[in-house]
Amino acid sequence: MNKLYSTESKKERVVLIGTVKPGHSREEAEYTLNELALLAESAGNEVYGRYFQSLKQVNSTYFIGKGKSLEIAEAIRACDIDTIIFNDDLTPIQQKNLSELFNKKVIERTGLILEIFAQNARTREAKTQVELAQLEYILPRLTGQWKHLERQVGGIGVRAGMGEKQLEIDRRLTKNRIKKLKEELINLDNQRKTSIKRRKGFFKVTLIGYTNAGKSTLFNALVPPLPGETGVIVADRLFATLDSTIRRLELKDHFIILLADTVGFIRKLPHTLIASFRSTLSIVRDADLLLNIVDISRSNFEEQISAVKTVLTEMEITEIPIINVFNKIDLINDDSIIPSARHGYPGAVFISAQLGIGINTLLDKINGIAESHREEHTFIIPLNDSKTIAHLFTAGEVLEQKYNGEYTTLTVRLTSENAARFKEWIES
DSSP states (O other): OOOOOOSOOOOOEEEEEEEEOTTOOHHHHHHHHHHHHHHHHHTTOEEEEEEEEEOSSOBTTTBSOHHHHHHHHHHHHTSOOOEEEESSOOOHHHHHHHHHHHTSEEEEHHHHHHHHHHHHOOSHHHHHHHHHHHHHHHHHHHHHHTGGGOOOOOOTTOOTTTTOOHHHHHHHHHHHHHHHHHHHHHHHHHHHHHHHHHHTTSEEEEEEEBTTSSHHHHHHHHSOOOTTOOOOOOOSSTTOOOSOEEEEEEOGGGOEEEEEEOOOBOTTOOHHHHHHTHHHHHHHHTOSEEEEEEETTSTTHHHHHHHHHHHHHHTTOOSSOEEEEEEOGGGOOOTTHHHHHHHHSTTOEEOBTTTTBTHHHHHHHHHHHHHTTEEEEEEEEETTOHHHHHHHHHHSEEEEEEEETTEEEEEEEEEHHHHHHHHHHHHO
């Protein structure tokens, strides 16, 4: 069975279809459809047109009304359209019916996001996670879309499996592949746990936020790449970054913390992706502090904050402290926006990662919170153990050093986890 992920993409002309459901506004629907357009463009497609329909109830056959479906089918018949993209989840039978009516490929928002993730997967872990999400998305559609083709298998003298058709074979192969990918991710997750153990004792800060809010730009501003290194990818498209990146960041008094950049969030982030990317997103769960990067130049930035909270809730992350970091203040034209945001989000920091504005204020904020996790600890170390002494000077703030014969006594301010690690190291 060939792997599903692919880094190749063909530029297609697409038409978008959105709906306004009861209890939702047209403005909200237009925003999410604009976001769908950005997703389509991020996948390398050209948005040719878009349609809206207000729904009182979902049509079981076409999702949207039959009349609207026929209107769209007529409109695109003479156009060179490759794909129709719905902003809502479709049932397998709805997707099949629409594809037959339009005589075009029909996908939904979830399928499009999976396509973007497939294009941007670079590492073995990302590719494995994407393929798993794709297969778990496809499996119920294999079952539902072609259920009417199934034939009963059995009878006297019939060997098990003799009557299996191609669908059953595909379904079995898909389930087997899913099982194998999950086992592979368990192995990768175990490797990640080894890395987490090495990070134990460090204060860990993770950048989160809506996709394309400027997380990677900020990451590169806080931790500039060394000569010969490349920073994390910065691109004006959604989900440019899939893999987590971790770097050391030195604060005041040689205080070393760990800074991590990870995948961006979005509204209606598919549950299959949240599940498949559990190991990548574990870096969020492992954080001591989250920086929620918000593009304040967007009129809907509050909705983006809400979407990030929703994803964190789905990940059962509710106890980790969060600083809202409002980015791209250089792009704001309305002078009332920042004062309003200050009032609505106490403790927030306002920056321009691109221009370096407010970076020192953010670092001071991080340092202040990280300092609260540090305590004074005293260590008595043999003078010939230069390695441990050097590590203590790196890991914490040395407040005092005294010499006593062949030993030195260090009073160091560092995290309790780090202190325990060093004490275990010295006593071993």
